[in-house]
Amino acid sequence: MASEKAEMDSLKKECDGLRTQIEAARKAVNDGSMSSAAGSATDVGRVQLKLRKSLKGHLAKIYSMHWATDSRSMVSASQDGKLLVWDTFSGNKMVAVPLKSAWVMSVAFAPSGNLVASGGLDNMCTVYNIKSASPKTLRELDAHTGYLACCRFLSDTEILTASGDTTCCLWDLETGKQKIIFTNHIGDCMSLALSQDERTFVSGACDSLAKLWDLREGTCKQTFSGHTSDINAINFFPSGNAFITGSDDCSCKMYDLRSDQEVIGYQDTSLNAGVTSLALSNSGRLIFAGYDDFNCHIWDSMKGEKVGVLSGHDNRVSCTGVPGDGMGVCTGSWDSFLKLWN
Amino acid sequence: MSGSSHLVAMKKVVEQLRFEASINRVKVSQAAADLQQFCMQNALQDPLLTGVSSSTNPFRPQKVCSFL
Numbered sequence: 001m002a003s004e005k006a007e008m009d010s011l012k013k014e015c016d017g018l019r020t021q022i023e024a025a026r027k028a029v030n031d032g033s034m035s036s037a038a039g040s041a042t043d044v045g046r047v048q049l050k051l052r053k054s055l056k057g058h059l060a061k062i063y064s065m066h067w068a069t070d071s072r073s074m075v076s077a078s079q080d081g082k083l084l085v086w087d088t089f090s091g092n093k094m095v096a097v098p099l100k101s102a103w104v105m106s107v108a109f110a111p112s113g114n115l116v117a118s119g120g121l122d123n124m125c126t127v128y129n130i131k132s133a134s135p136k137t138l139r140e141l142d143a144h145t146g147y148l149a150c151c152r153f154l155s156d157t158e159i160l161t162a163s164g165d166t167t168c169c170l171w172d173l174e175t176g177k178q179k180i181i182f183t184n185h186i187g188d189c190m191s192l193a194l195s196q197d198e199r200t201f202v203s204g205a206c207d208s209l210a211k212l213w214d215l216r217e218g219t220c221k222q223t224f225s226g227h228t229s230d231i232n233a234i235n236f237f238p239s240g241n242a243f244i245t246g247s248d249d250c251s252c253k254m255y256d257l258r259s260d261q262e263v264i265g266y267q268d269t270s271l272n273a274g275v276t277s278l279a280l281s282n283s284g285r286l287i288f289a290g291y292d293d294f295n296c297h298i299w300d301s302m303k304g305e306k307v308g309v310l311s312g313h314d315n316r317v318s319c320t321g322v323p324g325d326g327m328g329v330c331t332g333s334w335d336s337f338l339k340l341w342n
Numbered sequence: 343m344s345g346s347s348h349l350v351a352m353k354k355v356v357e358q359l360r361f362e363a364s365i366n367r368v369k370v371s372q373a374a375a376d377l378q379q380f381c382m383q384n385a386l387q388d389p390l391l392t393g394v395s396s397s398t399n400p401f402r403p404q405k406v407c408s409f410l
Binding site for chain 2: 001004007008011012014015018019021022025026028029030031032033034036037038040041042044047049052053071072088089184219220221222223237238239241242254256258259260261263281282283284285286301302322325326327328329340342
C-alpha cells in the first residue's frame, strides 16, 4: 500500500514536471503575436452581407446544418423530428427524412451526396440513403453511452462521431462497427473537424480543451488549453496549420498546430453570449461565429477585430456553415429558420 | 477505483504528457506570418471578401429567362 502511494506520488510529480515543461516550451517559441504580423495586412473594412433567402420549413428549433460538397444542397436537422435536404439555389425542399428520435443534435452530408447522418439524445448515429426513392435507413451506429454531439463522413464507408460520453469514434459503415475509439477528453465531446488530408482531426469538449488526433493510430497528438468553459464549435483554418474554436466562455480562439498554442483570441466586452457554431470564409480571413445573442458576428481572423454582424434571427443561432465554393454563409437558428447571406 | 487502477490511469496520463512534451514547436512569429500569407494569397478567391456580383450570385432570387 505504502509503495503504491509512493509510486502514485512520484507519477504525480512527473505529471506536474511535464506540464511545466510543456508550458515552458510553448513560452519559448512565443516570440511574436498575430497582431504584429497583421500590421501589414490590408483592412477588410466593414463586412456587410445581405440576406438572400430565408428557408422556411422546420416547425421547431434547428440544431444543426451541413453543406453538401456541390455547394448547392444543404441538410438541416430540427427537433421537430425531421432532416430536410434543401436546394439552396431555388429554396426548395428536396428530401424530408423522418427521424425515429426527435432529439437530434447533429447532421452531416457525405461527400458523395448519397448519404446523410444524424444523431442526438438517442446516443446513436443513424445513416440514411437519400438517393433511394424514399429515404432509407442504411445503418444505426449504436455504441456510444452518451449523446451524439457531432458527426462527419470521411466517405460513404467511414464516419467520425463525437459524443457526450467523452469519446470520439471512427466507424466502418460496411459492418456498422466501431473501428477506433479516441479517448482522452474528460468532458463531453461537442464538436469535431477533419483535416483536408483526412489523417488527423480536432475535437472540442466540455473540459474546455481542444485535441488533435491521429485518425489511423487513434492517438491524441496535441492538447490545447485556454478556454474557460465548454468548447461548442471547432473548424480548421483552410491552410490546415491552425484551427478555430468557439466556446461558452463567449470567445473564439485560433490555435496554431505547429506552435502548439493559442495565437489569437476573439472576444469583446460587449459580447456576453456563448458561441454555438462557427465557419470560415475560403481564405480563412473571415470567421462567422453564431452566438446565443441571436446574431452571427463576423471577425477578422488576422486582426482579431469584429467587422460585421448577420442580424435577423429571432432566437439563438445554433449552426453556421460556408459551402465549399465559399459563395455564402448559412445560419440556422432556434427560431426554426435557415438564412443564406452573401 | 482500486489503488492499482488509479496507478494504471496515472501512468497513461504520464505517457500522454511525455508524448505531447516531445514535439518540436515552431516560433509563433513564423506561424503567424504563414497564416497571414495564406490569407493574402487567397483573398481574391474568397467571394465573401471580394463580393458576389448579382449576375453570378447563386442565392439571388431567380429571374426567368427565355431562349429565343
